Amino acid sequence: MPRESHAGDARFDELIHPSTRLSIVALLASADWIDFAFVRDRLQVSDSALSKQFATLEEAGYITVDRPVSNRRRRVRVHLTDTGRAAFEGHVAALRAVVASAESESATL
């Protein structure tokens, strides 16, 4: 299970925080589903590296992966689950809180 620290709605999520996973989840957060190739091309990572990240996120219940057949080609479609969305939104709120607290500290100095 991902390690988290909480502060109101802000929940820092250790599983999402690594840059590649954060990028994946951030893409998925704005879409109902995304094709594997789209994510790979935008992140400029290899198929195997991306599959590994997907497996980690899927195991945590943050994403689901479907494999529909379209025009005789097997495609891979990835969706963000409600759990994944909640984790992402909490993580973004935590990041904003870090920035905001740093700004308020520097303002008081």
Added chain:
Amino acid sequence: MADHVSRADAQHALDDVELRRRQIVAEIDVPTWYWWFLALGWAGLGLVTVAGDPWLSVVATVGFGAIHSALAPRVIDGRHGSKQLAVRGDVVDRHVAGLVVGFLVVLVAITIGIALLADALGAPEPALLASLIVAAIVLIGGPQLMALVRRRAERSARP
């Protein structure tokens, strides 16, 4: 709180989140085939008027309208412009479909206006001339309209 994350790291992560959102916003579009369907249909309706049979024009107009009504709701929301993803509804301006329909209403008005003007000036086949001009406007203006929608979506912050 994430005490081990510096402000710079947090800001960098937030910047990446925004970059990824913009990459999805860039995919907001109406499929290209829709604009071609509209333009060719418009030009086709103009061509039908050359035959001079009002019933043929009525049947062609109703037929085109029926096909358009069946196809348009699936694509004019701007969420399915790419075959590689479906943009979430809350990322796309909920008025996109209304904008496209408004665009069509304006096109109808422009068609009538050009046809009346051409007729008054004594131009041959004023309806055909008007429909061809508007077909060109569709092919140029449709993608421009969606570019405007994308710019608006880029400016809007996530809820």
